[in-house]
Amino acid sequence: xxxxxxxxxxxxxxxxxxxxxxxxxxxxxxxxxxxxxxxxxxxxxxxxxxxxxxxxxxxxxxxxxxxxxxx
Amino acid sequence: xxxxxxxxxxxxxxxxxxxxxxxxxxxxxxxxxxxxxxxxxxxxxxxxxxxxxxxxxxxxxxxxxxxxxxxxxxxxxxxxxxxxxxxxxxxxxxxxxxxxxxxxxxxxxxxxxxxxxxxxxxxxxxxxxxxxxxxxxxxxxxxxxxxxxxxxxxxxxxxxxxxxxxxxxxxxxxxxxxxxxxxxxxxxxxxxxxxxxxxxxxxxxxxxxxxxxxxxxxxxxxxxxxxxxxxxxxxxxxxxxxxxxxxxxxxxxxxxxxxxxxxxxxxxxxxxxxxxxxxxxxxxxxxxxxxxxxxxxxxxxxxxxxxxxxxxxxxxxxxxxxxxxxxxxxxxxxxxxxxxxxxxxxxxxxxxxxxxxxxxxxxxxxxxxxxxxx
Numbered sequence: 001x002x003x004x005x006x007x008x009x010x011x012x013x014x015x016x017x018x019x020x021x022x023x024x025x026x027x028x029x030x031x032x033x034x035x036x037x038x039x040x041x042x043x044x045x046x047x048x049x050x051x052x053x054x055x056x057x058x059x060x061x062x063x064x065x066x067x068x069x070x071x
Numbered sequence: 072x073x074x075x076x077x078x079x080x081x082x083x084x085x086x087x088x089x090x091x092x093x094x095x096x097x098x099x100x101x102x103x104x105x106x107x108x109x110x111x112x113x114x115x116x117x118x119x120x121x122x123x124x125x126x127x128x129x130x131x132x133x134x135x136x137x138x139x140x141x142x143x144x145x146x147x148x149x150x151x152x153x154x155x156x157x158x159x160x161x162x163x164x165x166x167x168x169x170x171x172x173x174x175x176x177x178x179x180x181x182x183x184x185x186x187x188x189x190x191x192x193x194x195x196x197x198x199x200x201x202x203x204x205x206x207x208x209x210x211x212x213x214x215x216x217x218x219x220x221x222x223x224x225x226x227x228x229x230x231x232x233x234x235x236x237x238x239x240x241x242x243x244x245x246x247x248x249x250x251x252x253x254x255x256x257x258x259x260x261x262x263x264x265x266x267x268x269x270x271x272x273x274x275x276x277x278x279x280x281x282x283x284x285x286x287x288x289x290x291x292x293x294x295x296x297x298x299x300x301x302x303x304x305x306x307x308x309x310x311x312x313x314x315x316x317x318x319x320x321x322x323x324x325x326x327x328x329x330x331x332x333x334x335x336x337x338x339x340x341x342x343x344x345x346x347x348x349x350x351x352x353x354x355x356x357x358x359x360x361x362x363x364x365x366x367x368x369x370x371x372x373x374x375x376x377x378x379x380x381x382x383x384x385x386x387x388x389x390x391x392x393x394x395x396x397x398x399x400x401x402x403x404x405x406x407x408x409x410x411x412x413x414x415x416x417x418x419x420x421x422x423x424x425x426x427x428x429x430x431x432x433x434x435x436x437x438x439x440x441x442x443x444x445x
Contacts, residue, residue, distance in 0.1 A: 007313045009298070010104035011122070013115075015119075018119075034392075038303070043104075043107075057179065
């Protein structure tokens with residue numbers, strides 16, 4: 001299972017990536033493939049996980065989250 | 072060539088900076104924050120590494136590091152982003168034109184007023200005058216850490232603390248002190264730290280940065296493409312995108328990271344000791360030369376810079392004579408007319424000597440010999 005966490009800017013994505021790597025998550029930075037015109041361009045963090053723990057980690061580290069998709 | 076113009080830009084650069092620049096041109100010349108392909112994202116990772124290195128070095132946060140072309144652009148962004156309409160600004164009597172000119176322009180357009188706080192060897196006296204010039208409309212303090220002409224430094228820790236207590240943002244021009252003198256942005260209460268990448272940090276020309284504290288928001292003076300939230304015409308709020316529009320100078324940024332690595336590997340205090348030992352040597356020898364006029368007591372020189380003049384020659388004439396001998400120095404007003412007015416060298420300017428980590432004792436001997444022979 002994985003989740004896509006929308007984080008917007010590349011810098012935000014890098015911050016989030018680094019935080020999740022510290023917690024040993026398998027994570028990759030990708031371009032958002034279906035942004036709405038309102039959202040515009042942006043990046044997501046694709047995280048292999050079975051819980052919402054990565055979201056909590058990002059929130060605790062002030063990484064802005066714009067949306068989450070579960071797969 | 073014997074190079075003593077490190078106050079303008081450091082030369083040579085460390086080999087590691089040189090090779091990182093070549094590596095960046097080869098492997099990280101992709102637009103970061105735009106594409107979704109591996110090379111773009113890897114490049115973004117490399118850029119972020121430099122943000123982290125700067126943040127660690129100055130005690131800041133990586134997302135609050137904004138890359139600019141140089142310190143002047145960073146200062147313009149900070150000053151124009153923080154002033155309030157009809158506000159009052161304080162600057163020091165030694166400011167570089169990178170501070171003095173934007174402040175003067177804002178004043179001449181009746182957008183602000185400003186006052187100058189005189190430098191003093193006695194930091195208590197300086198702080199007393201500084202306090203006395205704060206008024207209810209004071210909205211910004213902009214100050215250099217160390218003079219690019221005379222090497223003297225301001226008590227920035229005390230200035231930062233006072234500004235914090237008064238709720239006034241403090242912009243620091245660290246052009247001559249970044250990588251040279253200790254700066255802790257959070258402890259020193261520096262709202263906006265502006266620095267070049269190419270002087271004491273040993274990076275490339277065309278690089279610099281602005282580092283903001285978490286609670287500081289700047290009005291933007293440049294808007295454009297950020298690769299984020301592209302669907303809206305509003306400049307994004309998120310940092311650093313808000314203040315970083317357009318394509319970045321990737322190789323400059325990566326080289327800046329390599330410069331910081333270099334300083335950390337050599338240890339900043341050891342570099343400083345080396346440079347100051349050369350300054351001490353030069354100063355003591357120049358003092359013995361009756362033809363040389365020095366302007367600042369040796370114990371007041373904080374950044375490794377000596378300004379002098381020779382006989383009745385204009386400063387440019389002295390510099391030209393030294394250049395004929397393959398010795399590179401800078402003469403004139405050094406883009407700091409305020410400093411020259413303060414130290415009464417405005418009519419003539421001065422010749423400036425500024426060593427780096429790569430300057431040798433032998434280089435200093437050759438300079439001294441040529442000053443004798445000129």
